[in-house]
Amino acid sequence: MDRFSKWKRLNGMKCNLRTDLGRIGILRNPIIISSGTFGLSKPYFDLLESEYVGAVVTKTITLNPKEGNAQPRILEGPSSMINSIGLENPGVLSFIEEYKDGYGKLEIPVIVSISGNSVSEFVEIADRLNDIDGAAAIELNLSCPNVDSEGLSFGSSPERIGNVVSECSKTSKYPLIAKLSPFQSIDASFARSAEMAGASAISLINTVPAMKIDINRFRSALGALSGGMSGPAIRPIALKMVYEISRDIDLPIIGMGGISNGEDAVEFIMAGATAISIGTMNMIDPSIPKSITKFFENFMQVHSLLDTAEIAQRFIQRNS
Amino acid sequence: MDCRRVLYVFKREEYSLPGEETRSEGEVYHSLWKNSLPLHWRVSMNVVNEKCEVIRNERVSSDGHILVLNSRDISRQTLPGQFVEIGCYGEDMILRRPFSVFDVSSESLSLFIKIVGKGTKWLSELNSGSIVDLIGPLGNGFTVSSKSRSLLIGGGCGIASLNLLSRKLFDSDSNSDTIFGFSKPEEIPQEVIEGFQKRANRVLVTVDKGPYPFIGNVVDRLKEIDLENYDRFYCCGPTRMLKALEPFLCKREVEVSLEARMACGIGVCYGCTISTKHGSKRVCLDGPVFKMEEVEWNEM
């Protein structure tokens, strides 16, 4: 088929945004809402255009309820925000109690994000989550600077990451996603270790450690000393990390970090992400999933591409 | 093209899946965390994202502007005390800015903006015809009861939410008096104060630094007033002022409107929480109006 007739054929049909996340399943759309930026409050429901969203990730749930950090928790930086929420959440038991009438009623696949202070805490949460029905996956938030009894954070070595993933996969009935951050070294050993241990996908990236000082008050501008930076400023870092890691592992990658429009989303797909996730910008402009969907449809039609996998393939052909 | 854009608004029946009973409103408002059901949300309304055109931008004091915007969807639903989040587009700005609704009509909505930083400066420089992006109405509102006697106490930009409140109280045959504090005489928005004078029996104004007939803070002026004359108190202003008022008013019916740094403004990010007697609450969703007795003031 020549290029023109392929274009004509495509012009008559909607391009395919269905996204295969392997064991996690097939999403109708590669757009996911990131952990911590998806709520279950009425105003959010009013604004959410669920037909443009492939899946949502819950705020990270811990074993016991967490109060979170001191105020202020939000700052604005150059093209970015810094947050130090501190994982405020009601704990896994309340979450399960409320799941049925809350997240469980959404028509969109729900990924439950969890974090713990020790491997056994991760396992216990994963075990308790076996009680809920119909979640799409569990995302292990391995990038929080939580320290365990040995004074090391989970993300600090590939072995520790592998250990959490393999212990959880023995317990959980759900596929697991390992969420990494850029302070876990940029080489792929961390992601590979998660893959070997049985993860079904990798999420990249969590916020970048950051801080700001209020010079007139001689103190940190955040209630907690430091926080995590997100938003457009971290996009190039995230993109490079997705690019590097996707070369080395076979698992689907959910790419995120500063995605704010369709161009950014296509960049992540070219760098090797199977799905993309939106955090900060989703809170600022709730119509972003729709505008990204429209951009994808248009972009794929203009370049005669049938699905998002073809976007990635064409990038690889031109860059190998 | 219509400059208003109403995003997908859930209609009540759409909360239930096909083949299921429609869920009641109380359940619809269910939010994930316990104890977080908004106090005053018995009024059915929808949060919308609306593009509004600037009709007028007027300077009303040395650092205060009133921005009048054409709006149908937000203005028609707003209760006194509710706020909107405005997208500000300038160098290094990414978060929306929260502003109380100063006044509404069926076709327009106005905001009182005090210039404090880059976002408020950007807003104060908008020309008529510019388009701004609003999300609202957000949060709960003040309780307005008819035929009551109220005292409104405001500081700085706290005047904004009290303005719409005073109008609603006036319309519902309630008597209200007002005390306002500003830091300098140039900061007093004369026009706005005159508006209050038309609707209130008494309007007392005070400044921190003179020259002005009354120098002192709102607490000093509160001492001139017989608190027994009022059934209800409404306070809006800097946290410092609200904290100073607490010992005087704590035994009474007081509603306070709080400020916090916000990212989402819709209850999603947990950026704006405060401590209350019922645990942590989100200012944007559970507030900004709280009962004074509910707030843990020593943690503010």
Ligand SMILES: Cc1cc2nc3c(=O)[nH]c(=O)nc-3n(C[C@H](O)[C@H](O)[C@H](O)COP(=O)(O)OP(=O)(O)OC[C@H]3O[C@@H](n4cnc5c(N)ncnc54)[C@H](O)[C@@H]3O)c2cc1C
């Ligand atoms: C519910 C609510 C209602 C408000 N109503 C009004 C009003 O009617 N009129 C008015 O003039 N102001 C009001 N404010 C305060 C107003 O939001 C801030 O003055 C404004 O966000 C400052 O933005 P900036 O870019 O000029 O300042 P910058 O200091 O440059 O802002 C940097 C960041 O800090 C945040 N921030 C700074 N000061 C405050 C503050 N006091 N409260 C919350 N966030 C802040 C900004 O939103 C921004 O994210 C209200 C705040 C809240 C929470």
Ligand SMILES: Cc1cc2nc3c(=O)[nH]c(=O)nc-3n(C[C@H](O)[C@H](O)[C@H](O)COP(=O)(O)O)c2cc1C
């Ligand atoms: C306010 C806020 C809260 C967040 N909370 C969580 C969280 O609870 N768990 C988690 O894994 N990531 C959390 N994140 C990180 C995001 O999920 C995402 O990885 C990161 O913000 C990068 O994407 P973005 O630039 O599109 O926001 C949070 C981010 C923000 C801005």
Ligand code: FES
């Ligand atoms: S500002 Fe996000 S929860 Fe209140």
